[in-house]
Amino acid sequence: MKYVDEFRDRDLARTLATAIAAAADPARDYNFMEFCGGHTHAIFRYGVQDLVPANVRFVHGPGCPVCILPARRLDDAIELAERHGVILCSYGDMLRVPGTGRRSLLKAKADGADIRMVYSTLDALDIARANSGRDVVFLGIGFETTTPPSAVAIAQAQAEGIANFSVFCNHVLTPPAIRHILEAPEIDPTQAARLDGFLGPSHVSTVIGSRPYEFLAARYGKPVVIAGFEPLDVMQSVLMLIHQVNEGRVDVENQYTRVVTRDGNRKAQELVARIFELRPSFEWRGLGSVPESALAIRAEYAAFDAEKRFALSEKQSRETKSCECPAILRGVKKPKDCKLFGKACTPETPMGACMVSSEGACAAYWTYRRMETLAEMAAE
Amino acid sequence: MCLAIPALVTALHDGAMASVSVGGIAKQVSIALLDEVVVGDYVLLHVGYALHRVSEEEAQRTLAMMAEAGLLQAEVVEMTEPVETGTAP
Secondary structure (H helix, E strand, O other): OOOOOOOOOHHHHHHHHHHHHHOOOOOEEEEEEEEEEHHHHHHOOOOEEEEOOOOOOEEEEEHHHHOOOHHHHHHHHHHHHHHHOEEEEEEHHHHHOOOOHHHOOHHHHHHOOOOEEEEEHHHHHHHHHHHHOOOOEEEEEEEEOOOOHHHHHHHHHHHHHHOOOEEEEEEOOOOHHHHHHHHHHOOOOOHHHHEEEEOOOOHHHHHHHHHHHHHHHHHOOOEEEOOOHHHHHHHHHHHHHHHHHHHOOEEEEEOOOOOOOOOOOHHHHHHHHHEEEEEEEEEOOOOOOOOEEEEEOOOHHHHHHHHHHHOOOOOOOOOOOOOOOOHHHHHOOOOHHHHOOOOOOOOOOOHHHHHHHHOOOOHHHHHHHHHHHHHHHHHO | OOOOOOEOOOOOOOOEEEEEOOEEEEEEEEEEOOOOOOOOOOOEEEEEEEEEEOOHHHHHHHHHHOOOOOOOHHHHHHHHHHOOOOOOO
């Protein structure tokens, strides 16, 4: 069996593959969206697609925070560093993402802007403490796992009186994005009908729990299985989804029970609710404007909100021409459908965010399936 | 950035901070997002914050998987990369 040697527990991988093949009805298709880029990479790294029948397909979702941040927000971050002279702190993943005119944080840094890569908001606070005469802005990106660390940093800055620290908040939410994929016909009228279920993200769900997905099953009739990020977790979750589809059940099931609970991390949720509030809408690359899908810093903490502290200019931001990132993020195109893939766009010279981020779909195809993808492109 | 990695809590400090060990590498992290962390707990560490308590068994299994997939090394490098905290470069 192809690739199964890669698994730590080969017997279990083989058993699961056999069970999936037996459960999948050859008379129908199973299209499952894995929301999270971490799952996309596990699927590719372990060749999970090759271990399941051809009528069980993975549709890659928009769960890559670097990928979905539109050019406009990145251009704003570059402006903060270049025009407002702040020390801009960013997670490393963001540095090479091209904004308008393919300008990235790394290029801005090379041109003299003070941009620093940090591992944690704790580092950004240290930088603020060490540079009390300068404004220090943390570029906050990410889903529900990276939001609580930004909330702690703001609470800490307030408690300590670190007045030169603020956050440029781009934190986004998983359930509204899934809802949007199912609800917005302008994305692709066939998408909602085409999807038979969702693999829910593992680490996001350690924070929010499984409860926030329940309305998706109840209201939109799509099964959800929260899956751990090991390849065996993914395979077991696929089997659970196939069973739901076959039995006509629509439930939120939790494969990752050893870590995820229904309620999640209440302490983290309470802190996030204290510091942040829902934005009426937020622009996502690929999904467009998504209602109530992102967080803003509450007025009580405006002193720590970079958007309130600095007047950001109006700008004509543009995504990279010909880059198919937006359609790939919607799950309606694959990297092979992008004529830049592997040619103008590689991890060394990325044209789009999906090739930069370690969670991006293009990076996954490039790392694990480059030859096959390029051959398919040549054949078409 | 999205990955969480299991870490063993080795010491507790003031200000909701703790020392942890990740595959033998020591790191100071925040435990502000968890209640009642004790030395010997395994936690899922995400961008410098303990997000969740996990069993030792789950921690070992995840670490083995991450090592096998080549993710452990990358995460440890990212975690231990020195940060430029100084004034203007």
